[in-house]
Every structure is written in C-alpha cells, then in structure tokens.
Amino acid sequence: MGTGGAILRLAGHPLQAMRPQPLGTSRVTRTPYLLVAPLTVVLIVFFGIPLVLVVVVSFFDLDKFDIIPTFVLTNYAEVFGSSLTYALYAKTITYALIVWAITLVIGFTVSYFLVFHVRSVLVQMALFLLCTVPFWTSNVIRMISWIPFLGRHGLFNQSLIAVGITDHPLEFLLFSNFSVVIAYVHLFSLFMIVPIFNSMARIDRAVIEAAVDGGASRARVITEIVIPLSKTGIALGSIFVIALVMGDFFVVKIMSGGQSSSVVAAMSNEIAILQYPPAAANAVCLLIIVMLMVAAIMRLVDVRRELSG
Amino acid sequence: MAASGHIELRSVTKRFDQTLAVDDISLTIPHGSYCCLLGPSGCGKTTILRMIAGHETPTAGDIRIGGESVVGLPPVRRGTAMMFQNYALFPHLTVLDNVAFNLKVRGVGKAERHRRAREVLAQVQLDQFADRMPAQLSGGQQQRVALSRALITEPRVLLLDEPLSALDEFLRLQMRGELRRIQRELGITFVHVTHTQLEAIAVADAVVVMEEGRIEQAASAHEIYTLPATAYVARFMGGQNVLAGTVIAVNGGAVTLVDGTGARFATPVTSTAPAKGQEIFCCIRRDRIKVEKLRAPLSSVGEATNVLAGTVHAIEYQGSYVKVTIDVPGREQFVGNLPDHAFLTAPLDIGDAVVARWATEDVHLLTGDSTRTATGVRPLPLEAQRDGVRSR
Numbered sequence A: 001m002g003t004g005g006a007i008l009r010l011a012g013h014p015l016q017a018m019r020p021q022p023l024g025t026s027r028v029t030r031t032p033y034l035l036v037a038p039l040t041v042v043l044i045v046f047f048g049i050p051l052v053l054v055v056v057v058s059f060f061d062l063d064k065f066d067i068i069p070t071f072v073l074t075n076y077a078e079v080f081g082s083s084l085t086y087a088l089y090a091k092t093i094t095y096a097l098i099v100w101a102i103t104l105v106i107g108f109t110v111s112y113f114l115v116f117h118v119r120s121v122l123v124q125m126a127l128f129l130l131c132t133v134p135f136w137t138s139n140v141i142r143m144i145s146w147i148p149f150l151g152r153h154g155l156f157n158q159s160l161i162a163v164g165i166t167d168h169p170l171e172f173l174l175f176s177n178f179s180v181v182i183a184y185v186h187l188f189s190l191f192m193i194v195p196i197f198n199s200m201a202r203i204d205r206a207v208i209e210a211a212v213d214g215g216a217s218r219a220r221v222i223t224e225i226v227i228p229l230s231k232t233g234i235a236l237g238s239i240f241v242i243a244l245v246m247g248d249f250f251v252v253k254i255m256s257g258g259q260s261s262s263v264v265a266a267m268s269n270e271i272a273i274l275q276y277p278p279a280a281a282n283a284v285c286l287l288i289i290v291m292l293m294v295a296a297i298m299r300l301v302d303v304r305r306e307l308s309g
Numbered sequence B: 001m002a003a004s005g006h007i008e009l010r011s012v013t014k015r016f017d018q019t020l021a022v023d024d025i026s027l028t029i030p031h032g033s034y035c036c037l038l039g040p041s042g043c044g045k046t047t048i049l050r051m052i053a054g055h056e057t058p059t060a061g062d063i064r065i066g067g068e069s070v071v072g073l074p075p076v077r078r079g080t081a082m083m084f085q086n087y088a089l090f091p092h093l094t095v096l097d098n099v100a101f102n103l104k105v106r107g108v109g110k111a112e113r114h115r116r117a118r119e120v121l122a123q124v125q126l127d128q129f130a131d132r133m134p135a136q137l138s139g140g141q142q143q144r145v146a147l148s149r150a151l152i153t154e155p156r157v158l159l160l161d162e163p164l165s166a167l168d169e170f171l172r173l174q175m176r177g178e179l180r181r182i183q184r185e186l187g188i189t190f191v192h193v194t195h196t197q198l199e200a201i202a203v204a205d206a207v208v209v210m211e212e213g214r215i216e217q218a219a220s221a222h223e224i225y226t227l228p229a230t231a232y233v234a235r236f237m238g239g240q241n242v243l244a245g246t247v248i249a250v251n252g253g254a255v256t257l258v259d260g261t262g263a264r265f266a267t268p269v270t271s272t273a274p275a276k277g278q279e280i281f282c283c284i285r286r287d288r289i290k291v292e293k294l295r296a297p298l299s300s301v302g303e304a305t306n307v308l309a310g311t312v313h314a315i316e317y318q319g320s321y322v323k324v325t326i327d328v329p330g331r332e333q334f335v336g337n338l339p340d341h342a343f344l345t346a347p348l349d350i351g352d353a354v355v356a357r358w359a360t361e362d363v364h365l366l367t368g369d370s371t372r373t374a375t376g377v378r379p380l381p382l383e384a385q386r387d388g389v390r391s392r
Helices: A002-012 A014-018 A026-057 A074-081 A083-116 A121-131 A139-144 A146-150 A155-163 A177-201 A205-213 A218-246 A250-255 A263-272 A276-300 A303-308 B045-053 B095-104 B110-123 B139-151 B169-186 B197-203 B221-226 B231-237 B298-303 B340-345 B367-375
Strands: B007-016 B019-029 B034-038 B060-065 B080-083 B157-161 B189-194 B206-211 B214-220 B240-251 B254-258 B264-268 B279-285 B290-293 B307-317 B321-327 B334-339 B353-357 B363-365
Touching: A026 A276, A074 A276, A083 A121, A083 A177, A083 A218, A083 A263, A083 A276, A121 A177, A139 A146, A139 A177, A139 A250, A146 A155, A146 A177, A177 A218, A177 A250, A205 A218, A205 B080, A218 A276, A263 A276, B007 B045, B019 B045, B019 B060, B019 B214, B034 B045, B034 B197, B045 B060, B045 B080, B045 B157, B045 B189, B045 B206, B080 B139, B095 B110, B095 B139, B110 B139, B139 B169, B169 B189, B169 B197, B189 B197, B197 B221, B197 B231, B206 B221, B206 B231, B214 B221, B214 B231, B221 B231, B231 B240, B231 B279, B240 B264, B254 B279, B264 B279, B264 B363, B290 B334, B321 B340, B321 B353, B334 B340
Parallel strands: B034 B189, B034 B206, B080 B157, B157 B189
Antiparallel strands: B007 B019, B007 B060, B206 B214, B240 B254, B240 B279, B254 B264, B279 B363, B290 B353, B307 B321, B307 B353, B321 B334
C-alpha cells in the first residue's frame, strides 16, 4: 500500500494528507498540490466544464433551428421511448462483451507466456514491444488496410480459394460484425495485455513454487494462484476494453461499411444535423451506463491495490 | 508417520549453463536427524535443498529418499515439504487457507481441511489469527504460518531454506530452539540451509560445511567446531586460528613445523604422522590462547615453540570473554578469546606489544588439507558419525 495509498487518499480528501504534518511545514505540504495542479487544470477546463455543459444542454429544448435554454425532459423521454436506443445499446454491449472475452483470453495467455515462459528479460521486452506494433501507425490506416485483406477479392479470400478451402469468396469477412470484432480485438488487445502482464510479473516465483511444493498441478497453480493474483490486472484491462468499445463509433462505421451502428455513432449522426440536446441526453445515458459497468468491476476487484502495490 | 526420511545423495552434480553449482556430491542424512547445510552464499547449499525438494533436477547422480530414487518425481510424491526463505505465503489467502492449501490441492474437503488447519495453527498459537491475511502478520507469525503449511501434509522430510534469516536477532534465537524442539517431537528429517555458523551448530545433529559446490566437511556440530578437517572449515567456523608450515621434526606423538617467518609450532598427531618436509596446516582454538604483555625482547621469543609476538589490533568485549585481535608481522591476524576475569586482572590496550602462547595438546592437525597436498587430489571427508552425516 505505502505511498501509493497515501497519494490516492490525497486525491480524495486533501485534508487527510495535511493532517499528519506538524505545523510550520506548509512548504512541504504544498508540493503535492503543485504536482497535481497541471492535470487538475486540464481536467477541469477540458473535461469537467464540457461535461457539465453536456449535462445542462441535455435538458434544453429544441425547435427546428434553435436550441432553447430551458428545462425539459423531452430529450430523455425520446431516448428512453425509442426502440432504436435499446437496439443500439444491445448491439454495442454485445460487441463489448465479445471483444472483452476475446481480449481477455489473448491478454491472459500472452501475459502468461511472457512472464512464465520467456526467461530472458531482453526477449521479454522485445516481445512486449511487438505487442505495440498495431500502434505504430494511424488508426485510419490500420482500419483501411483491413479492406484489401478481408475484402471480397481480398488477400484472405484469394488465398482460401487458391488453397481450395472454398470455391467462392466468403462474404462475412468484411463489412460485417465479424470484421468489426476483428478490428476491435486487434486494437484493444494491448490494453488487456499490459495490465495483466504488469500484475502477473509481480507474482513472487517462490509463491508458485510453494504451491507446486504443496502438490498443486500446473492447472491448479493457474486457477488457485495466478488468476487470483492477476485479478487486478484483469479488472483494469476489462475497464479499458469495455470503455473503449462502448465509446467507439469510428471502427464500427468503417469496418461494418455502415451496416452496423453503435450508441456513439448515433450520437455523431445527431450532432451532424445539429441536434445537440438529444445527443447530449444520449451521452449522459451512455456515461452513466459505462460508469455503472466500471463500478461493477471495481466492486468485484479492489483495483486500488494494483495501483498502490 | 510416513515412510523413512533417510536421504542419500549419490554423486550429485548440478550445472546451470556454464556454472557448476554442485560438484559430484555424495551425502547421507539418516532418518530423523537434523542436518544443516552451511556455507557462504553461492556455495551450492540451496541448490542441494531444491534438488531434494524436486524444484531442480540434478544434471547427474541420484537422489534417494527412504531407499527409493526420487529424481524426476514431483515434490508431492517425494513426501517432502519445503519452507521457503521469505516464507512465500499466498498473499491472497487467509492464514487458514494458506495452511489448508496443500490439503485443498490434494482433494481434501473444505470442512476437513479447515479443521486440520485449525489444529496445526493451534499448535503454533496462531489459531486466533486464522482469518487474517499474511500481510497483517509479523515476521515471526508469518514464519510459523509457513511452518504450519509445510507440516500439515505430514512430510517425512522438511526442507528449510534460510528459515531464520528474515527474523530479528531475538526471534531468531527463539525460533531456532523452537525448530529443534519441533524436529524432536515429529521425529522426521530436517534439512536446514543457513550461512550462519552459530545457527548451524546450535540446532543441528550434523553439519555439512560447503564451499564452491563441494563438501568441505560433514560431521557432528561439535566436531565441525572443535576438530575441523580443513583450513577452510577452521577459518569459516571462526573459533580457530589457522597455522601453516613445513614439518622439520617428528618425535613420537607430535610434529614440529616452521612457517615462513621462522615461527615454530608443534601439533599432536594421531595415526599417520606427516613426513619431514611436508607442508601441513593445523589450528589452535581462540579460547585456548593466553595473551600477555611482552617483557622479554622479541628475539628470545622467536626461538620458542607455540609463541607469537605482535601488537594488539582490536579489543572487543563479548560478555563472557574478550576477543583480542593481534597483528603479527608476516602472517594473518591472530585472535585470542580471553575469559573476562583473566582480561580484567591484566588488561591490555590497543597498540600494546604482546605475546600469545598456547599448549601443544590444544593444537589440532588439519588432515583434510595435508592429504590434499600430499596426493594432489581433493579428498572427500571420511568421518562417519553415529547419528550424524556420513559422506563418501
């Protein structure tokens, strides 16, 4: 826990950090505030204030061309009254769960391999960097490059036909749910690998040996020791992946070829036609749902332990 | 209680890539004995322990427990249990679940394993801490949890890797007595790795002194301390001054040797006396040395046997005795442990010119080294103890 715990408390209750300090040491106690000041300013100006504005606007009224500053609940009534909302949430949450499950398996197995099977630290770091390759180029290029690969006459289909596995091009590869999930997994696996690797690497090898010494099989070591001790990493990775998928509209737009949509894609359409108050109401709903999901994960796993350990 | 915990290492060698960690070691540890592997870090003692436990595989040689070869068997099928250096408690499990873990993975039901874990915890007075997490315990309590976890499967051999090194001095002394008591009570074999000389001789029936992957001497604690086999053991155990020289006279039960500075020593010899002209090592216990202020001129001292002249380098009060370190020109420092009353009746000060004297019968010939010099081959110690360690 140590100092990390103290910093976390500091963020929550600034007075707590000051209390143990004797009088006359105000110069010392000011330093932590100076350290967090830049981030605080950035967060307030570029996140806090806009967020408050979004919430305020979500209660504004709208006629054909004007936004009317008033207090109405019509925007929310529209959001909850429309069957489209539920369909979009169902779609987005389905994506999130599928991508979460796949990245979790990839994140766990890759981390396990890196931590327990790669002996040389140098090789470990090299392989770790390899995981970041998808981020060496822009998101747009990454998305676009799937098209010649997965397309109807793309590399993958041609290879399948050439090998004789199929005689006609597979249609589901591109502009489908399949391609959306592939793109998400490709993008977000790293966000699962890094935290899981981080918590797994901290497991004391002697603890694993002690389990083996006690008679645990390899599978038992994983279920009894490795998974419980990687739990915080799994939780952090899950928060990243779920929040990222829930908030995406670009990948879904490109990779589904406009055939599929997401909650944020719908918002982006509303903004495009200047329907700000309904978009704001939608955004507030999404924010609350993602926050509930994160809260649920945090309830299951004490993530603070990971941050402070 | 389970089968015999008689351990036998037969020509065991362990290599890590290019490094030779354990070099062709043979060792027998009888069932029910308390054996300490003693040596500086990197001497191979922990590797031997881990090979007995099954966490390392020997590169060559055989390891037998209770007469059966265990090489290649997992730890659980060896009937051994290991206590790890920093205890390696499972940080995510309560004390109770830590202790019950080994039963859990062996398929014992929850109620039964918790009942037995509570029993074991009660034996080490930790039952009221059953629901705590390991991080909430003190070092001494963690150590007892680790011990309980190792003992719950009723092993025939308990392997302890530096079990006391993480404790403070007071707890260390308390726990080493406790370990000895538990070993007696259970009647199983304990193999205890340590780098602390006094810890080894305090707890063990048999001490194995190791250096650079080889056994220097395997014998009872008393013999290791008072009758070391080699200069290395004599120096490492710390209670001795090592003397080296060339034999110039052999007469009856004693030989006289002279070292590079011209000082003459005598040592009693038993069966095979070294020949004239041979290089030999012997040692004299620190507590058998008399130190007094130099009165006669140095030249007359030079003629006598078992006398060294020098100046006092350091004086350390140790309670029951006073450790006097003497700088002797041309040789390594010489130490005399004087009884406190003797020191107080004739006090010395740093820088005093002194002579150290001792009796020939208190000198011990280091046979291990002389054999080595004579044959050019490093021999394995041949001592066979009644209830100690035998080594071939």
